[in-house]
Amino acid sequence: MQQPSLHHTSREPEVCHVCGRRAGGIATGPKGDRWLCVECYPLLEYVRDVRRWDGYELAAIADVDTATGEFAAVHGTDIAAMDTETRQALWRCAIRAHQDGIRRALKEAPF
Numbered sequence: 566m567q568q569p570s571l572h573h574t575s576r577e578p579e580v581c582h583v584c585g586r587r588a589g590g591i592a593t594g595p596k597g598d599r600w601l602c603v604e605c606y607p608l609l610e611y612v613r614d615v616r617r618w619d620g621y622e623l624a625a626i627a628d629v630d631t632a633t634g635e636f637a638a639v640h641g642t643d644i645a646a647m648d649t650e651t652r653q654a655l656w657r658c659a660i661r662a663h664q665d666g667i668r669r670a671l672k673e674a675p676f
């Protein structure tokens with residue numbers, strides 16, 4: 566069975582188990598499939614305890630929804646029709662909105 570954190574063809578690490586950025590060459594976890602990015606290497610000994618998104622991260626999805634909705638109001642909803650620059654701006658918008666949403670959720674906790 567294919568490990569979900571590995572690229573489906575190269576079998577190389579692709580996504581950091583902690584933050585979702587591009588992973589490097591260190592993996593941990595019971596199956597050795599929890600890859601880490603360079604920034605998260607210091608968390609190596611704690612990663613086996615990292616589970617799915619927590620309540621703060623899930624609450625931040627509302628911020629992503631708002632920000633990407635505003636983006637779509639300006640640039641449209643047809644992602645396939647967007648040029649590369651616009652599509653990449655959408656992804657940055659979503660990622661930043663999620664990060665900002667986590668910060669907001671932490672300030673508003675408990676919710």
Ligand SMILES: [Zn+2]
Nearest residue numbers: 581584602605
């Ligand atoms: Zn990371």
